[in-house]
Amino acid sequence: MKRYARLWWSCLRQAIRRDLQFRSQTLINAVASIAELVLGLIPVLILTGTSAAAVAWNGPRTLVVVGIYGACTGLMDCFVAPNLRRIDGYVRKGELDLILIRPVNAQLFATLRWMEPAELGRVVTGLGLAVAGAHAAHLPFEAGLVIRAAIWTAIGFAGFSVLWANLVYLAFWFESAEPINEVALQVREAGRYPLTYFPRSVQFVLATVVPAGLIAAVPAKALTGTATTLTTGLLLLIAGIALTILHWEVASRRYSSAS
Amino acid sequence: MPRNEPAIHTEALTKTYRYTEQQPGLAGAVKGLFRPDRRERTAVDKLHLTVPRGQIIGLLGPNGAGKTTTIKMLCGLLRPTSGELEVLGHRPAKRGYDFLSRISVVFGQKSMLWWDVSTYDSLLIHREMYAIPKPRFANTTKDLAERLQVQDILNIPVRKLSLGQRMRCELVLALLHGPELLFADEPTVGLDVVAKLSVRTFLAELNRDLGTTIVLTSHDMNDVAALCERVAVINHGRTIFDGDLDALRSRADAGVDADLDQVMSKLFTEAADA
Amino acid sequence: MRLARVLRILVIREVTIMLHYRWWLAMLQLSNIVAPAISLLVWRGAIAQGSTPPVTETFLTTYLVLVSVVAMLPSSWTSGFLADSIRLGGLSSWLVRPCSTHLNGIANNIGEKVVKLVLLVPLVAVLGIIFRTEVELPPLGLRWLVFAVSLLMAGAMTFSLDIVIGSLAFWFEDVTAVNRLRYLLARILSGSLIPLALFPAAVIPFLNAQPFRFMVSFPLEVLIGHPSGQAFALQVGWFATFVGTAVVSWRLGLRSYQGAGA
Numbered sequence: 076m077k078r079y080a081r082l083w084w085s086c087l088r089q090a091i092r093r094d095l096q097f098r099s100q101t102l103i104n105a106v107a108s109i110a111e112l113v114l115g116l117i118p119v120l121i122l123t124g125t126s127a128a129a130v131a132w133n134g135p136r137t138l139v140v141v142g143i144y145g146a147c148t149g150l151m152d153c154f155v156a157p158n159l160r161r162i163d164g165y166v167r168k169g170e171l172d173l174i175l176i177r178p179v180n181a182q183l184f185a186t187l188r189w190m191e192p193a194e195l196g197r198v199v200t201g202l203g204l205a206v207a208g209a210h211a212a213h214l215p216f217e218a219g220l221v222i223r224a225a226i227w228t229a230i231g232f233a234g235f236s237v238l239w240a241n242l243v244y245l246a247f248w249f250e251s252a253e254p255i256n257e258v259a260l261q262v263r264e265a266g267r268y269p270l271t272y273f274p275r276s277v278q279f280v281l282a283t284v285v286p287a288g289l290i291a292a293v294p295a296k297a298l299t300g301t302a303t304t305l306t307t308g309l310l311l312l313i314a315g316i317a318l319t320i321l322h323w324e325v326a327s328r329r330y331s332s333a334s
Numbered sequence: 335m336p337r338n339e340p341a342i343h344t345e346a347l348t349k350t351y352r353y354t355e356q357q358p359g360l361a362g363a364v365k366g367l368f369r370p371d372r373r374e375r376t377a378v379d380k381l382h383l384t385v386p387r388g389q390i391i392g393l394l395g396p397n398g399a400g401k402t403t404t405i406k407m408l409c410g411l412l413r414p415t416s417g418e419l420e421v422l423g424h425r426p427a428k429r430g431y432d433f434l435s436r437i438s439v440v441f442g443q444k445s446m447l448w449w450d451v452s453t454y455d456s457l458l459i460h461r462e463m464y465a466i467p468k469p470r471f472a473n474t475t476k477d478l479a480e481r482l483q484v485q486d487i488l489n490i491p492v493r494k495l496s497l498g499q500r501m502r503c504e505l506v507l508a509l510l511h512g513p514e515l516l517f518a519d520e521p522t523v524g525l526d527v528v529a530k531l532s533v534r535t536f537l538a539e540l541n542r543d544l545g546t547t548i549v550l551t552s553h554d555m556n557d558v559a560a561l562c563e564r565v566a567v568i569n570h571g572r573t574i575f576d577g578d579l580d581a582l583r584s585r586a587d588a589g590v591d592a593d594l595d596q597v598m599s600k601l602f603t604e605a606a607d608a
Numbered sequence: 609m610r611l612a613r614v615l616r617i618l619v620i621r622e623v624t625i626m627l628h629y630r631w632w633l634a635m636l637q638l639s640n641i642v643a644p645a646i647s648l649l650v651w652r653g654a655i656a657q658g659s660t661p662p663v664t665e666t667f668l669t670t671y672l673v674l675v676s677v678v679a680m681l682p683s684s685w686t687s688g689f690l691a692d693s694i695r696l697g698g699l700s701s702w703l704v705r706p707c708s709t710h711l712n713g714i715a716n717n718i719g720e721k722v723v724k725l726v727l728l729v730p731l732v733a734v735l736g737i738i739f740r741t742e743v744e745l746p747p748l749g750l751r752w753l754v755f756a757v758s759l760l761m762a763g764a765m766t767f768s769l770d771i772v773i774g775s776l777a778f779w780f781e782d783v784t785a786v787n788r789l790r791y792l793l794a795r796i797l798s799g800s801l802i803p804l805a806l807f808p809a810a811v812i813p814f815l816n817a818q819p820f821r822f823m824v825s826f827p828l829e830v831l832i833g834h835p836s837g838q839a840f841a842l843q844v845g846w847f848a849t850f851v852g853t854a855v856v857s858w859r860l861g862l863r864s865y866q867g868a869g870a
């Protein structure tokens with residue numbers, strides 16, 4: 076375990092060093108990452124602006140959702156997405172060999188190897204937005220609630236990453252799986268909106284199979300004190316992770332037999 | 335237009351590349367934004383060259399001498415910085431239809447064929463581009479394919495061809511429209527002896543049978559010896575020699591059967607010392 | 609005439625190549641339809657719960673069902689390819705031919721559209737069937753014709769914008785950042801995410817005047833809304849501006865082309 080922590084740390088250091096080398100590129104990417112958050116806010120605010128009263132939701136609380144969403148997806152785009160985007164290439168160009176021969180868990184290594192620290196700009200801005208929104212909405216600040224919300228976000232983060240990973244592993248089975256990353260990204264956008272706006276059936280999907288709703292909407296609700304039990308979420312997540320490990324085992328066996 | 339007018343005529347042809355030196359890091363990038371470090375490099379320097387029709391001329395010179403730059407100006411890719419330039423009675427940089435359809439270019443380093451379709455498909459595209467009538471297209475294709483022995487590989491996607499096969503297909507494509515003037519920039523680079531020989535024979539036949547003027551660059555002195563009745567040696571953008579191979583040998587004080595590679599290398603180092 | 613024949617054969621070639629990538633393109637289309645579908649879900653959810661947006665539910669639903677196709681048709685992806693060919697010298701192969709590289713760009717875009725259309729129309733049809741009670745299309749006639757013209761102008765505008773951005777590579781090393789910014793802006797301002805009419809009244813005059821509107825939103829407005837004559841004039845104006853800028857920047861750029869590569 077300690078070995079993996081050190082490996083991860085050295086990968087992170089390398090990523091930061093690389094970003095410092097291409098500073099102008101990094102700066103532009105950080106700005107674009109934040110601009111994405113701000114521009115993404117517009118349609119959500121317009122929606123709540125015209126219809127907040129109708130669904131018992133309001134602008135400031137929308138800010139909380141979008142803020143948490145921005146922060147959480149920022150983390151995802153920094154630590155998870157760059158790796159998932161590469162899986163398809165690993166498989167198509169046979170570069171997975173270079174990972175399989177290392178004396179580390181290949182799946183873990185293939186998930187944590189690459190990072191984009193520039194995306195972290197969105198984490199800071201997102202958290203700022205969320206705090207400002209919570210303040211304006213007069214939400215009670217209680218450590219218990221915040222921890223609860225944080226755990227939900229973590230479940231959403233892990234859950235959606237797991238889903239994305241499984242989609243990307245399709246590359247082992249199909250040749251042209253690359254745009255699946257784009258599909259995953261677009262589906263994730265659903266997490267930007269408060270769940271109440273979706274029809275019931277879609278709400279259920281967004282809280283389970285496609286856990287985009289757990290990234291921000293559910294945590295924001297948890298902050299208001301509307302309690303939802305964590306246990307089902309955790310159980311589902313564990314099942315999802317187990318399935319993903321299984322999927323990798325089967326798929327990578329297929330890869331080594333193919334090459 | 336008069337038949338005896340030269341194919342290429344240049345006077346004091348000059349090309350100066352402008353580029354900005356980039357300092358590493360953000361500070362350098364910001365500095366470059368306000369006070370860019372502009373540099374100039376004269377790649378071709380007051381070049382005088384007249385090539386009559388029907389000649390094969392070899393442009394020789396060490397790496398970075400300015401051969402490719404000269405060719406790029408002659409075929410209209412680059413605008414000369416100064417000097418006079420007339421090719422087939424046209425100013426190349428205008429890139430008019432009449433001019434472009436009378437010349438052709440082969441770059442050894444760059445493919446003109448479409449990568450993921452067969453050579454024949456590329457030929458079809460060129461047929462439309464150069465408005466070649468169908469019967470002439472069929473005849474030319476057959477003739478060229480026979481001469482270059484590519485009948486069997488015309489229908490294979492280009493990305494699956496070997497370098498030598500591809501180069502021969504490049505030549506078919508380049509000559510489909512029957513150009514009067516062919517620029518060939520290192521057409522034999524990376525080819526094995528067999529492929530080299532077939533490209534060489536082909537170019538010689540082309541010049542003999544159709545009277546095509548050919549401007550050739552190559553670092554392979556055997557190519558030059560086999561093809562070029564005239565060579566122009568360029569160094570640092572200037573002509574340091576212009577004449578036939580015998581004159582080149584005597585210029586370097588070498589015998590009739592002296593190794594051409596040694597002759598050239600002597601010429602280059604002399605020029606560097608001078 | 610010669611150019612038309614060249615264009616035809618280039619398009620045929622593009623389609624054959626793209627058929628190899630059909631699953632790749634299909635997946636890309638799936639991602640294009642997700643964003644409007646999400647907008648559709650939340651807005652209909654809001655309306656169902658009593659919200660009153662400034663447009664009718666029929667307009668909103670029809671708009672969001674159609675927008676993925678209408679945004680795809682005039683889209684263009686040439687800027688990146690063009691910039692690369694300038695930077696790496698691939699442009700040289702085109703400059704020595706008696707045929708503009710842009711004809712190839714146009715052919716490439718048309719080929720992509722042909723293949724994508726085959727893939728996207730079924731997806732949109734499914735959406736349309738799901739929301740059939742709320743989708744309303746005008747009968748065949750003049751309106752469709754004007755829609756087609758407006759769509760063509762929109763296509764010419766995006767293509768011109770691509771040439772302008774691609775031409776920047778004549779002077780600058782890297783245009784990816786400019787491109788990323790352009791797509792971010794276009795996503796919001798062109799109305800491909802939500803109809804521009806939903807924006808706050810204060811910004812509507814600005815939104816109606818800016819060029820991105822005429823790249824997606826306006827053709828759709830022609831089809832299912834009631835744009836003013838003034839708006840048509842504005843589209844023609846922007847169209848001319850964009851095409852003109854593209855021609856000028858390309859000419860200027862070619863002058864300073866350095867023809868990279870050995």
Ligand SMILES: Nc1ncnc2c1ncn2[C@@H]1O[C@H](COP(=O)(O)OP(=O)(O)OP(=O)(O)O)[C@@H](O)[C@H]1O
Pocket residue numbers: 351352353375376377395396397398399400401402403404866867868869870
């Ligand atoms: N795009 C460019 N920008 C700046 N300088 C350039 C550019 N292209 C070429 N040069 C410079 O101009 C000079 C001549 O280059 P050119 O490519 O014409 O040489 P060459 O004779 O073809 O050499 P080689 O035998 O290596 O192909 C070189 O010093 C080169 O560095």
Ligand SMILES: [Mg+2]
Pocket residue numbers: 401402403519870
């Ligand atoms: Mg060269």
